[in-house]
Amino acid sequence: EHTFDLTAHPHTRLNILTGEWVLVSPHRSKRPWQGKVEAPGLAQRPAYVEDCYLCPGNHRADGTQNAAYDGPIAFTNDFSALLNDTPSGGANEDGLLVARSQKGICRVICFSPRHDLTLPEMEMPDIRKVVDLWQNELKSLAAVPYIKYIQIFENKGEIMGCSNPHPHGQIWASEDVPMEIEKETRQQRNYFQQHGRSLLSAYLEKELKEEVRIIAQNEHFVAVVPFWAVWPYEAMIISRRHVQHIMQFTDVEKDGLADILKRLTTRYDNLFQTSFPYSAGMHQMPFNDGEDHSEWHWHMHFYPPLLRSATVKKFMVGYEMLAHPQRDITPEYAAARLRELPEVHYKTAEV
Amino acid sequence: EHTFDLTAHPHTRLNILTGEWVLVSPHRSKRPWQGKVEAPGLAQRPAYVEDCYLCPGNHRADGTQNAAYDGPIAFTNDFSALLNDTPSGGANEDGLLVARSQKGICRVICFSPRHDLTLPEMEMPDIRKVVDLWQNELKSLAAVPYIKYIQIFENKGEIMGCSNPHPHGQIWASEDVPMEIEKETRQQRNYFQQHGRSLLSAYLEKELKEEVRIIAQNEHFVAVVPFWAVWPYEAMIISRRHVQHIMQFTDVEKDGLADILKRLTTRYDNLFQTSFPYSAGMHQMPFNDGEDHSEWHWHMHFYPPLLRSATVKKFMVGYEMLAHPQRDITPEYAAARLRELPEVHYKTAEV
Ligand SMILES: O=P(O)(O)O[C@H]1O[C@H](CO)[C@@H](O)[C@H](O)[C@H]1O
Numbered sequence A, B: 001e002h003t004f005d006l007t008a009h010p011h012t013r014l015n016i017l018t019g020e021w022v023l024v025s026p027h028r029s030k031r032p033w034q035g036k037v038e039a040p041g042l043a044q045r046p047a048y049v050e051d052c053y054l055c056p057g058n059h060r061a062d063g064t065q066n067a068a069y070d071g072p073i074a075f076t077n078d079f080s081a082l083l084n085d086t087p088s089g090g091a092n093e094d095g096l097l098v099a100r101s102q103k104g105i106c107r108v109i110c111f112s113p114r115h116d117l118t119l120p121e122m123e124m125p126d127i128r129k130v131v132d133l134w135q136n137e138l139k140s141l142a143a144v145p146y147i148k149y150i151q152i153f154e155n156k157g158e159i160m161g162c163s164n165p166h167p168h169g170q171i172w173a174s175e176d177v178p179m180e181i182e183k184e185t186r187q188q189r190n191y192f193q194q195h196g197r198s199l200l201s202a203y204l205e206k207e208l209k210e211e212v213r214i215i216a217q218n219e220h221f222v223a224v225v226p227f228w229a230v231w232p233y234e235a236m237i238i239s240r241r242h243v244q245h246i247m248q249f250t251d252v253e254k255d256g257l258a259d260i261l262k263r264l265t266t267r268y269d270n271l272f273q274t275s276f277p278y279s280a281g282m283h284q285m286p287f288n289d290g291e292d293h294s295e296w297h298w299h300m301h302f303y304p305p306l307l308r309s310a311t312v313k314k315f316m317v318g319y320e321m322l323a324h325p326q327r328d329i330t331p332e333y334a335a336a337r338l339r340e341l342p343e344v345h346y347k348t349a350e351v
């Protein structure tokens, strides 16, 4: 076989959002695995846990008592990586040792009072409340004049460094625009200036025509395995409408976001019949930097580590750290597997 | 306290080799940990294991029988991510779906016939033989006209995705220059053009004067926790002489490299009294791209994940994947801890 074929031959793919490359080795999925196997997560958790510092009414690590909350709540992280009162300053020794002080605010968002639920197991109206809370949080953080970027994210599962299984996400808002956002701003701006439309609108059009990497869609959002996916079952949620940030979403769009979130994460859980670990987060425009950012197109990334089963993950190690990321199965294969799964959660499916 | 202080206040630091930033949160090391705890590695392994596919005389996954080797050996990876005979080609749909075919060669290097050893537990003359083999491998791979970059690396330990505990490293040689090397080439070239000396010579001079981030040194090499370290106990080995690649090292320099490798990895093992996991690899100039690359300064990176003990690691997840890397303890603290450790391996130390 001597014609180059994306489904069979090693190749690199370009991430148009960052300008970076990933190495794809489609022929390599048959590699035997004698390495690390993860312990499967606990199948069923109780709805309330006495020593969980996020359950309603409980005391947190710093002594604060949680409200007896019955919907999602947000509060400032007791162990914030960024603090509101950091004095400004920095260092620069001949351009060799360079540092900048960094102010910020870190928030925790409990998705539900129930300790035993995760997004795919929550009801649509309850996920919608999380979307509303994200909007409110963004609004109040963007009103802080020194805040330039607001990163909303979730680490789900022990193997993603999640320190408490109670369903929760985080928000880290910072004085500077983080690197990944700088890259995405540059790439989107270049495209927008050249073509007069957003990069992700053009990309989405192509994906909807080709269909091979689409996982699920509704009237307002599309879930797709990006052409340049690094993690085995990586996905993106892209809004059909070109908006810059989550505050612009209307009521029906917010319902649509709750819907696509539930459907994508349910497919994830169903893939290996396990509570599927991932880090996920939304990318949107920077604030308070004096620019209008019409190039920005809101989207959400899902980076899940599992590769072959509930216990075998992909390691981003040696070559990945020193050279560039590498993947074995193709994004097209991953999308096909996710697409063929039901949207009823395996725990509630009738036998 | 309202003067900015690098040892107390959150800040970002610039990686001068890549142009990227890391967020440092020195105040955060007191955070309680209720998350994932790793299983400690097996304390003692046998010198020979019947079903290890890397032990001398054994059969590998593809049926090949290993030689009855008594020093380090190299062979082509049975599950190479890159292949020598990939047809050339690619795809480009309106700059949105972009791919390039990628040829290459993947090699495995067994450091020792002994299944139970790792670099810190090997004798200096035996580590020196590994250095000689790296040189020979680089020489023959650089002679392949299409090979532009040769990545020599090691994944050590289960939690670094190492699929076999037999001490071994890898080499992935590719048709294109990987991203991390592109970044380091750009940064080093800019500095070299402006200052007429290598970026790492200038950096090393500064570190040797300040001393606070130095771990160990000999006549030819220095081990340092870089100012911009991302991983808790990240380190770099930098050659005092400005050379572009490992083939240029003289006999005494090769002895010096074996010496600093043994001393750094012994300190690592002694830190938490465990076989210290890491991904490590050397960075050197690209080949066969028609450029002279005098800007390049050979160095080696060590990326170890452990944070607080043999079982608690740092997770590079949510914020790190979506925004930029974050660390808790300062590089200066990490260097001080590594510096105060003995250079006799804890397993052989008298009680
Ligand atoms: O080649 P190995 O040892 O089978 O695999 C290991 O190293 C590779 C190169 O860093 C990684 O891509 C794999 O994820 C890791 O498990």
Ligand SMILES: O=P(O)(O)O[C@H]1O[C@H](CO)[C@@H](O)[C@H](O)[C@H]1O
Pocket: A155, A160, A161, A162, A163, B314, B315, B316, B317, B318, B319, B320, B326
């Ligand atoms: O903030 P947490 O949940 O304690 O910590 C987790 O998320 C952070 C943000 O992604 C990471 O820096 C930590 O390594 C991870 O364990």
